[in-house]
Amino acid sequence: MMENRTEKNSYTILFAIGMVLIVGALLAYASETLKPKITENKRMEIQQNILYAMGVNDNEEGSVNFIPTSEVGSMFSKYIKKQLVIQGDTATEDDNAYLIDLKKEEAKAADPNYTRKLPLFIGEKDGQTYYIIPMRGKGLWDAIWGYMAIDKDFIVDGVFFDHKGETPGLGANINQRFFMDDFKGEKIMEDGAFTGISVVKGNNDPTNEDKDDHEIDALAGATITSNGVTAMIKKDVDMYIPFLKKLNNK
Amino acid sequence: MGLLSRKDSKLLLDPLADNNPITIQVLGICSALAITAQLKAAIVMAISVTAVVAIGNVVISLMRNIIPPKIRIIVQLVVVAVLVILVDLILKAYSYQLSKTLSVFVGLIITNCIIMGRFEAFALANGPWRSFLDGIGNGAGYGLILVIVGFFRELLGSGTLLGFKVLGDPIAKTGLYALGYENNGFMLLSPMALIVVGIIIWVQRSRNRALIEDH
Numbered sequence: 001m002m003e004n005r006t007e008k009n010s011y012t013i014l015f016a017i018g019m020v021l022i023v024g025a026l027l028a029y030a031s032e033t034l035k036p037k038i039t040e041n042k043r044m045e046i047q048q049n050i051l052y053a054m055g056v057n058d059n060e061e062g063s064v065n066f067i068p069t070s071e072v073g074s075m076f077s078k079y080i081k082k083q084l085v086i087q088g089d090t091a092t093e094d095d096n097a098y099l100i101d102l103k104k105e106e107a108k109a110a111d112p113n114y115t116r117k118l119p120l121f122i123g124e125k126d127g128q129t130y131y132i133i134p135m136r137g138k139g140l141w142d143a144i145w146g147y148m149a150i151d152k153d154f155i156v157d158g159v160f161f162d163h164k165g166e167t168p169g170l171g172a173n174i175n176q177r178f179f180m181d182d183f184k185g186e187k188i189m190e191d192g193a194f195t196g197i198s199v200v201k202g203n204n205d206p207t208n209e210d211k212d213d214h215e216i217d218a219l220a221g222a223t224i225t226s227n228g229v230t231a232m233i234k235k236d237v238d239m240y241i242p243f244l245k246k247l248n249n250k
Numbered sequence: 251m252g253l254l255s256r257k258d259s260k261l262l263l264d265p266l267a268d269n270n271p272i273t274i275q276v277l278g279i280c281s282a283l284a285i286t287a288q289l290k291a292a293i294v295m296a297i298s299v300t301a302v303v304a305i306g307n308v309v310i311s312l313m314r315n316i317i318p319p320k321i322r323i324i325v326q327l328v329v330v331a332v333l334v335i336l337v338d339l340i341l342k343a344y345s346y347q348l349s350k351t352l353s354v355f356v357g358l359i360i361t362n363c364i365i366m367g368r369f370e371a372f373a374l375a376n377g378p379w380r381s382f383l384d385g386i387g388n389g390a391g392y393g394l395i396l397v398i399v400g401f402f403r404e405l406l407g408s409g410t411l412l413g414f415k416v417l418g419d420p421i422a423k424t425g426l427y428a429l430g431y432e433n434n435g436f437m438l439l440s441p442m443a444l445i446v447v448g449i450i451i452w453v454q455r456s457r458n459r460a461l462i463e464d465h
Binding site for chain 1: 288
């Protein structure tokens with residue numbers, strides 16, 4: 001009896017419809033109820049990442065430790081003095097600039113009539129001013145992104161990188177200390193012209209003693225991710241240079 | 251095992267060795283290659299798959315009499331997908347850091363052949379309790395191989411275990427590296443995972459000749 005019933009076409013179709021309805025409702029319900037918490041987590045993560053780049057973190061030997069989520073809100077308002085949105089020649093202050101979605105801005109910028117919004121964060125730590133620039137690029141498998149904190153002389157104070165799905169143990173290491181720490185002290189300018197920082201193989205400087213060569217030792221076995229980081233810095237940091245130069249001359 | 255009957259404990263223990271999903275059933279090879287460059291990733295993946303295959307097995311087993319045979323594969327896929335998406339959402343809301351580590355694996359879990367293989371081969375024909383044990387057993391058997399492969403790949407490829415520099419510092423030339431030892435970068439690439447799995451299969455079959463197929 002049972003076998004006959006489940007073999008029928010009408011039963012199969014009804015079962016499929018019922019299953020889709022139940023599953024759809026369940027997932028929609030779960031997604032909607034959890035959404036506020038997830039958005040909040042993402043928001044705090046961005047703040048943690050920005051602060052990390054300018055050296056406000058709980059780092060100990062060898063590991064990446066962010067400011068705890070319970071404090072990140074107050075620390076963010078303490079250290080980040082100004083959030084700017086640069087659009088063409090004008091810059092406006094916007095306290096939600098850190099929520100600007102770089103991916104969407106990049107897509108919109110394809111339209112020649114649209115001037116891209118560039119968020120810039122101005123932080124202050126121990127009397128020093130830092131400019132923190134957000135970046136977004138492509139790794140081997142998926143998106144990579146990050147923040148670079150530079151001082152008035154265009155020397156890198158710190159960086160933060162992350163990725164969506166680079167290979168564990170290889171490209172995924174861009175968010176590890178041994179890679180990110182190498183950027184500290186590197187210059188992104190040479191004689192007033194933008195050079196960026198290249199992540200290159202075999203530059204005979206694995207511990208990165210040479211801070212004037214605009215080069216970082218690449219990740220073993222992750223050439224495409226390394227190239228992605230180089231390209232991301234070239235593409236995104238460059239857009240800020242004219243504005244930063246103007247800011248410095250004031 | 252006083253808690254389980256002899257037959258039930260066989261369900262749990264067989265997949266660890268003589269009916270191992272990777273080395274004997276040859277299921278789940280794809281993810282074994284993809285994520286064993288680091289021991290930590292392998293452990294996380296092992297736990298995730300065990301949880302999903304055990305819970306999924308129970309769900310499928312409970313539904314086994316009402317699933318229309320014509321669309322059973324689709325039903326199985328839907329069950330795995332729902333479970334994985336739910337786990338992902340809950341982690342994102344309540345354990346954001348962990349969910350970031352796991353996000354890479356979410357897609358891999360859904361496509362893991364072990365899960366579909368156990369649904370099809372076992373849960374559709376057995377009760378929920380036995381299906382649950384089968385799920386735990388197969389997940390653990392899969393995890394065991396993953397951890398073994400991950401152990402050797404991370405140790406020989408990066409000189410670390412769970413991120414700790416157990417062989418010394420390759421840049422500062424301390425520990426083993428002071429003697430001229432070098433990490434084998436090839437271990438980090440996927441083909442080496444296949445070779446390590448091959449060696450495990452070889453060792454296992456040479457110790458238990460009954461496992462060797464007749465050709």
